[in-house]
Amino acid sequence: MPNDFKILNQKIGLGETVTINMDIARLTTRSKIDIPIIVSRGKTKGPCLLLIAGIHGDETNGVEIVRQIIAAGYHKPEKGTIICIPLLNVFGFLNQSREFPDGRDLNRMFPGSNKGSSASKFAYYLMKEVIPKVDYCIDYHTGGAQRFNYSQVRINGSDETSLELAKVFGAPFIVFSKSQEKTFRNSMVKLGKKVLLFEGGKSLNLDKNVTKTGVQGAINVMHYLGFRDFSSKILKPTNLISPIVIKNSKWIRAKHSGMYRSYISAGQKVEKGIKLGSISDPYGELEKIFKNPQEGYILNSNHSPVVIQGDALIHIGFE
Structure with missing residues (x-):
C-alpha cells in the first residue's frame, strides 16, 4: 500500500x-x-x-x-x-x-x-x-x-x-x-x-x-x-x-394463516419433538401446534403476532 x-x-x-x-x-x-x-x-x-x-x-x-x-x-x-x-x-x-x-x-x-x-x-x-x-x-x-x-x-x-x-x-x-x-x-x-x-x-x-x-x-x-x-x-x-x-439449516414455515405464538427463544437448543409454537384463528375455534422435526439451534425466530401461510417462522441450524 x-x-x-x-x-x-x-x-x-x-x-x-x-x-x-x-x-x-x-x-x-x-x-x-x-x-x-x-x-x-x-x-x-x-x-x-x-x-x-x-x-x-x-x-x-x-x-x-x-x-x-x-x-x-x-x-x-x-x-x-x-x-x-x-x-x-x-x-x-x-x-x-x-x-x-x-x-x-x-x-x-x-x-x-x-x-x-x-x-x-x-x-x-x-x-x-x-x-x-x-x-x-x-x-x-x-x-x-x-x-x-x-x-x-x-x-x-x-x-x-x-x-x-x-x-x-x-x-x-x-x-x-x-x-x-x-x-x-x-x-x-x-x-x-x-x-x-x-x-x-x-x-x-x-x-x-x-x-x-x-x-x-x-x-x-x-x-x-x-x-x-x-x-x-x-x-x-x-x-x-x-x-x-452450523453446517446446515432449514426454515420452518407456517402451514396455516392466523395468530402466531412462539414457545422458544432465539439461540436456544431444541430437542427433536419439542413444541415450537402454535397458530390459531382469532375466534378461539382452531389452534394448531407444531413440533421440532430435528434437534438443532434456533438461529432466527419470527416475532410477528400474525402470520400468513408460508411465512418463515423459525430458522433451525444443525452442527
Missing part, C-alpha cells in the same frame, strides 16, 4: 482520518444524498478493513454497531487502514425501508452497472471507488421484518481464513452459508476479499446484546489482524465461549 492512496479522488495520508462524502444519487427534489465514508489510516502501512452497515435501510442495529465503533475511536488503527461506512442505503434509512427508492433490494444488485437502475449504479460505484482498497470486510445485517436473528457470523464454509476470522470474531454461532448471486458478499468473495457477514437482531430495532457482540467482534478481528493493540479490550480466555459451527 503506498503512503498516499485515493478514495473518490481524495488522497489520505498515513496517520490521517478523513470523512469523504460519496455523492452519486439524488432525491426526486434534486437534493443530494451524501454517503459519509470515514477513512482512518495508521502511521505505518498494512491491510485494509471495511466495516459496513445499512445496505438495507431498515437494519438499524448494524448502523448502531458501526456508529459505536466510530464514537469510541476504535476505528483509528496504528497500522493499516480502516474504512467505516455506517449507513450505505441512506434512502432506505430515511424511509425506514429495506429497499432503494427504485423499489429494488440493493443487496441483490452487486457488482452493479453504470448503465443500470439507480440501485445498480450505486452498487457499481461502491465496487469501483472503494472496494479495490479493501482486503477484509465485516458486513453488518439484521433479520428482516419481524424476524429476529440470534448473533451469528455467516461465511462460505470452504474458506479456512474466513472460518478462522469468524472464530476470532466470537459470535455465538458460525453459520456456513454460501453467498447468493448478486449480493455484496458474493461480489466481494469473487474478488478474493475475506468477508464476515454478521447477523443480529431485527429490522427497525436496537438490541443491546446484539450491539455489544457486534462491537466486540470487530475489536477482536482488528486486534487479531494487527490493526491496533486491543489487549485491554479482549475478553480473557476464561470468559470466552467457543462458537457453535
Whole structure:
C-alpha cells in the first residue's frame, strides 16, 4: 500500500482520518444524498478493513454497531487502514425501508452497472471507488421484518481464513452459508476479499446484546489482524465461549394463516419433538401446534403476532 492512496479522488495520508462524502444519487427534489465514508489510516502501512452497515435501510442495529465503533475511536488503527461506512442505503434509512427508492433490494444488485437502475449504479460505484482498497470486510445485517436473528457470523464454509476470522470474531454461532448471486458478499468473495457477514437482531430495532457482540467482534478481528493493540479490550480466555459451527439449516414455515405464538427463544437448543409454537384463528375455534422435526439451534425466530401461510417462522441450524 503506498503512503498516499485515493478514495473518490481524495488522497489520505498515513496517520490521517478523513470523512469523504460519496455523492452519486439524488432525491426526486434534486437534493443530494451524501454517503459519509470515514477513512482512518495508521502511521505505518498494512491491510485494509471495511466495516459496513445499512445496505438495507431498515437494519438499524448494524448502523448502531458501526456508529459505536466510530464514537469510541476504535476505528483509528496504528497500522493499516480502516474504512467505516455506517449507513450505505441512506434512502432506505430515511424511509425506514429495506429497499432503494427504485423499489429494488440493493443487496441483490452487486457488482452493479453504470448503465443500470439507480440501485445498480450505486452498487457499481461502491465496487469501483472503494472496494479495490479493501482486503477484509465485516458486513453488518439484521433479520428482516419481524424476524429476529440470534448473533451469528455467516461465511462460505470452504474458506479456512474466513472460518478462522469468524472464530476470532466470537459470535455465538458460525453459520456456513454460501453467498447468493448478486449480493455484496458474493461480489466481494469473487474478488478474493475475506468477508464476515454478521447477523443480529431485527429490522427497525436496537438490541443491546446484539450491539455489544457486534462491537466486540470487530475489536477482536482488528486486534487479531494487527490493526491496533486491543489487549485491554479482549475478553480473557476464561470468559470466552467457543462458537457453535452450523453446517446446515432449514426454515420452518407456517402451514396455516392466523395468530402466531412462539414457545422458544432465539439461540436456544431444541430437542427433536419439542413444541415450537402454535397458530390459531382469532375466534378461539382452531389452534394448531407444531413440533421440532430435528434437534438443532434456533438461529432466527419470527416475532410477528400474525402470520400468513408460508411465512418463515423459525430458522433451525444443525452442527
